[in-house]
Amino acid sequence: MTPSTQRRWLVAGRPVGRPLVDADFELANGPVTAPSVGQVLVRTCYLSFDPAQKSWMENAASYMNPVEIGGVMPGGGVGVVAASAHPDFEPGDTVFGQLGWQEYATLDGGALYKAPPGVSMSAILSVLGSTGRTAYLALMKVGKPVAGDTLVISAAAGATGSLVGQIGKIAGCRVIGIAGGPEKCAWLTDELGFDAAIDYKNEKVRARLRELAPGGIDIFFDNVGGDLLNDALARLALRARVVICGGISRYNHDPRSPQMPEGPRNYFNVVFTGATIQGFLMPQYERDYPEADARLTEWLRAGLIQPRADLLEGFERAPQALMRLFEGRNVGKQLLKVAEG
Numbered sequence: 001m002t003p004s005t006q007r008r009w010l011v012a013g014r015p016v017g018r019p020l021v022d023a024d025f026e027l028a029n030g031p032v033t034a035p036s037v038g039q040v041l042v043r044t045c046y047l048s049f050d051p052a053q054k055s056w057m058e059n060a061a062s063y064m065n066p067v068e069i070g071g072v073m074p075g076g077g078v079g080v081v082a083a084s085a086h087p088d089f090e091p092g093d094t095v096f097g098q099l100g101w102q103e104y105a106t107l108d109g110g111a112l113y114k115a116p117p118g119v120s121m122s123a124i125l126s127v128l129g130s131t132g133r134t135a136y137l138a139l140m141k142v143g144k145p146v147a148g149d150t151l152v153i154s155a156a157a158g159a160t161g162s163l164v165g166q167i168g169k170i171a172g173c174r175v176i177g178i179a180g181g182p183e184k185c186a187w188l189t190d191e192l193g194f195d196a197a198i199d200y201k202n203e204k205v206r207a208r209l210r211e212l213a214p215g216g217i218d219i220f221f222d223n224v225g226g227d228l229l230n231d232a233l234a235r236l237a238l239r240a241r242v243v244i245c246g247g248i249s250r251y252n253h254d255p256r257s258p259q260m261p262e263g264p265r266n267y268f269n270v271v272f273t274g275a276t277i278q279g280f281l282m283p284q285y286e287r288d289y290p291e292a293d294a295r296l297t298e299w300l301r302a303g304l305i306q307p308r309a310d311l312l313e314g315f316e317r318a319p320q321a322l323m324r325l326f327e328g329r330n331v332g333k334q335l336l337k338v339a340e341g
């Protein structure tokens with residue numbers, strides 16, 4: 001039985017130029033809205049966390065509708081259809097999409113995707129959805145891996161990075177991950193099959209890249225920016241591809257502050273190597289989502305990709321789950337279990 005009220009997390013602050021704090025969020029009660037024609041009511045089971053959500057709160061992401069103070073915090077999730085006024089969805093269907101931080105979401109059916117059968121809810125969010133689409137499309141369409149390439153990834157033990165490395169192995173690359181701390185590095189090499197890992201918190205990255213990639217880096221998949229990007233640019237191979245997917249080292253800084261990591265110092269190496277630096281933004285690749293979803297589902301079912309969710313539990317912990325990304329506390333995909341599936 002669907003309740004008439006629910007809990008929701010509202011945006012209460014704009015964290016521009018600073019880390020997130022508890023006061024940026026407000027837990028409030030609100031109504032559960034019955035679906036009108038074309039809409040679906042979804043009971044949220046798991047929420048998914050992405051560093052970009054902070055920039056959504058700042059209204060700094062041009063591809064997102066503005067987020068109002070007092071509005072429901074936007075975010076992806078997976079849930080079960082509780083009621084449907086859309087011909088393609090029935091109660092009991094598992095669906096995923098931008099549910100927002102609320103226990104019940106009323107959305108247009110066109111904004112939801114049906115879950116493939118036999119894939120767990122946490123795997124949907126860690127391997128499919130925006131994380132999987134980003135990892136697959138940014139690597140395949142921008143990085144363009146060729147067997148034998150040396151692929152280096154920053155934030156490699158995070159949700160996107162850990163998938164990029166596994167896809168890179170399937171493509172025949174030699175994969176080197178850069179991550180914070182020995183446990184994360186051991187996970188990459190011992191369990192995910194990366195060829196090597198560099199602990200950027202305890203090792204000299206540029207020297208290690210010289211040792212591990214003597215022929216240079218063919219693809220640098222960047223999630224961090226700043227010093228790690230500089231170090232990678234200094235070690236590019238001829239015709240290297242640099243994929244700018246994210247820049248989390250920048251996200252807590254005001255663009256005008258002296259603490260903001262500057263643009264890459266070693267960019268001129270692009271001239272000597274004939275390399276390409278290209279940005280990637282997932283929504284610009286919407287027509288390729290079916291390809292990404294199909295390949296990732298196939299690899300997941302074949303056991304070629306290992307999903308790893310870092311799972312918190314309890315709707316009231318949503319802000320804490322988001323903050324963990326900026327503290328480097330997550331291994332794999334940060335999720336929050338809100339209710340049973």
Ligand SMILES: NC(=O)c1ccc[n+]([C@@H]2O[C@H](COP(=O)([O-])OP(=O)(O)OC[C@H]3O[C@@H](n4cnc5c(N)ncnc54)[C@H](OP(=O)(O)O)[C@@H]3O)[C@@H](O)[C@H]2O)c1
Nearest residue numbers: 134155158159160179180223246247248249280281282328
């Ligand atoms: N362009 C797109 O369409 C798109 C789509 C999705 C995600 N992204 C980007 O992809 C990146 C990864 O996102 P994700 O969802 O997969 O998150 P994630 O990698 O699971 O989590 C973030 C990780 O970043 C690392 N980190 C945090 N602060 C850092 C800092 N100051 N310097 C270096 N590393 C830091 C931490 O790992 P360590 O412990 O290793 O430091 C942390 O675990 C983000 O930059 C995100 O914005 C882009």
